[in-house]
Amino acid sequence: MTETVVSSALAPRDHREPNRLWHTFCDMNAVARGPEFVVARGEGVWLWDESGDRYLDGTASLWYCNVGHGRxxxxxxxxxxxxxxxxxxxxxxxxxxxxxxxxxxxxxxxxxxxxxxxxxxxxxxxxxxxxxxxxxxxxxxxxxxxxxxxxxxxxxxxxxxxxxxxxxxxxxxxxxxxxxxxxxxxxxxxxxxxxxxxxxxxxxxxxxxxxxxxxxxxxxxxxxxxxxxxxxxxxxxxxxxxxxxxxxxxxxxxxxxxxxxxxxxxxxxxxxxxxxxxxxxxxxxxxxxxxxxxxxxxxxxxxxxxxxxxxxxxxxxxxxxxxxxxxxxEDLFTVSLEVERHLDAALRTLSGHPLVAEVRSGMGVMGAVELTGEALDDLGITTAEVFAEARARGVILRPVPRALLVSPPLIITWEQIDHLVSTLAGALDAVAARHGATAVRY
Known part of the structure; x- marks a missing residue:
């Protein structure tokens, strides 16, 4: 399967009228000055923005879309x-x-x-x-x-x-x-x-x-x-x-x-x-x-x-x-245990990345990739930067202060898990290069 690489994920919208929506969990000053990311539709593990670009929903929105979108x-x-x-x-x-x-x-x-x-x-x-x-x-x-x-x-x-x-x-x-x-x-x-x-x-x-x-x-x-x-x-x-x-x-x-x-x-x-x-x-x-x-x-x-x-x-x-x-x-109770194992194995391939301090996974369809203290505190890298880079490449993750979190829909396939993790790896590489870190392959 060839996955879409999104180049316009952060491109400004043509706002025809003022935005009155007060977003949550954000600095609204920054959101109001920048472009919104408008989700237009969803199907399975995929989302599309209003420009028609496709993204893998690596977080099931906020941990909740267990059976996938568009049922x-x-x-x-x-x-x-x-x-x-x-x-x-x-x-x-x-x-x-x-x-x-x-x-x-x-x-x-x-x-x-x-x-x-x-x-x-x-x-x-x-x-x-x-x-x-x-x-x-x-x-x-x-x-x-x-x-x-x-x-x-x-x-x-x-x-x-x-x-x-x-x-x-x-x-x-x-x-x-x-x-x-x-x-x-x-x-x-x-x-x-x-x-x-x-x-x-x-x-x-x-x-x-x-x-x-x-x-x-x-x-x-x-x-x-x-x-x-x-x-x-x-x-x-x-x-x-x-x-x-x-x-x-x-x-x-x-x-x-x-x-x-x-x-x-x-x-x-x-x-x-x-x-x-x-x-x-x-x-x-x-x-x-x-x-x-x-x-x-x-x-x-x-x-x-x-x-x-x-x-x-x-x-x-x-x-x-x-x-x-x-x-x-669909016996997603059994399926999820298989997804859990594959997601765990895939995420752990990131353990050797120079920006990664720890991978936490293996219990439930969820995981965290925590960045090193050097990356966060010395190089000034933020999880928000890695999140933005991954989204620009077509995968949505959840940034918290020191880690990137994943919790995809339970219907995700092995191929889609591998796509999610390889995209995150590419985003980490790009951010590392931007900050002058050694992006040694792992």
Whole structure:
């Protein structure tokens, strides 16, 4: 297959009217002065800009397009649902069949004892839901002092109120004044650090511990083999609720439904979003164990006064059900494990590149290529520069401060993986040459 080499990826558009869109996660001053990159359509692992140039979507947008772009059956399911019941709230005793069916389906696969499902519109809302529920749970049990929430360095939990407060990356926490209090962050790779922090705060004050199966947006950090077994033991020992953030890791990205199954533990709550609908419509939620649900479901007078307008959205749930049908029908749970192995092998060929300090991959369809301190700190190379070079060559990656991240759709082929990695290698070579680094082949 001959892949398109894009020469116009960063070429200015002919703007016929002022742009009023405030982009997120960016310096808007720079975006407003430069050309926008306008995505016009998608099919499979490919995207096209409005000039007709093609790009391999090496990040499944933001980790979510697990089944690939342009799946007609999902669009058809949404159309059928919207022509029957477009939307309606699930507040109070209101319900709808797609929300009930999706909740039952997710509960049937969740590694949680006696699960219930709260639906939301995305990962950030789901984290806030889980955090508030953890605190409310202890309050209704007569332990309102148990409000403290612990998370991990590098952990990304969205940027809503609680998510910003427990995120493990300081750059997302600064500049906003006082955030939600009674939170702390521990080393992502040390169960002992978690236990030490519980003891420092006081077990009687700790409500919950939040962790991703694999740290995703924070740089793709894989846990040690026994990490989650030990974490589950510690949480159980001190009565701390164990909340797994599977927003990135779920729905076959790690070869199973929620990612955490690879470690053989049963959390108290699982937060999900992204791959549940492959992003075709916004959807998320929290799987809640029977232990946590019990005082709300089986005792009168304990309402959980929390919810979102579009939670249980019938069309969103229909999109998710069609997406899950694809995951199961095409056995992307098994396929993803094969993709994981090939992606890992391909990325590790970059380990010898003079700009590369470390490759992290091999657990899930995701990986990180971290640049060396010399490249970043001495030569002034940025991951954004490598990202731009790769995009100009037709591959989209995700730059974070010290690494380039990949998380392609699960339907990616071996040939497309090799194209992704060889394009990244070429981008690294070009940037190295531009900065006078030795681009020795590896």
């Amino acid at each position: 007609r059956e999902i669009a058809d399911a949404v159309y059928r649902q919207m022509t029957t019941l477009d939307a309606y709230t699930v507040y109070g005793d209101f319900s709808n069949a797609p929300a009930r069916d999706l909740s039952e389906r997710l509960a049937s696969h969740a590694p949680v004892v006696d699960p219930r499902v709260i639906l939301t519109c995305g990962g950030g809302e789901s984290i806030d839901t889980a955090a508030k529920l953890a605190r409310r749970y202890w309050a209704v049990l007569g332990r309102p002092e148990r409000t403290h929430l612990i998370s991990r360095t590098g952990g990304y939990h969205g940027l809503n109120g609680f998510g910003t407060s427990i995120i493990g990356m300081e750059r997302f926490r600064t500049g906003y004044g006082r955030l939600i209090e009674d939170t702390s962050v521990v080393a992502h790779d040390s169960a002992a650090a978690l236990e030490a922090e519980i003891l420092r705060v006081g077990p009687e004050r700790v409500a919950a511990f939040f962790a991703e199966p694999v740290i995703g947006a924070g740089g793709v950090f894989l846990p040690e083999d026994d990490y989650f077994t030990e974490v589950a033991r510690i949480c159980d020992k001190y009565g701390v609720l164990f909340v797994v953030d599977s927003v990135i890791c779920g729905f076959a990205r790690m070869g199973n439904w929620f990612g955490i199954e690879r470690f053989g533990v049963s959390p108290d709550m699982i937060v999900f979003a992204k791959g549940v609908s492959s992003g075709y419509l916004p959807l998320g939620g929290v799987v809640v164990s029977g232990r946590v649900a019990d005082p709300f479901w089986n005792e009168a007078g304990n309402p959980f006064m929390h919810g979102t307008t579009y939670a249980g959205h019938p069309a969103g749930c229909a999109a998710a059900m069609a997406n899950l049908d694809i995951l199961e029908r």
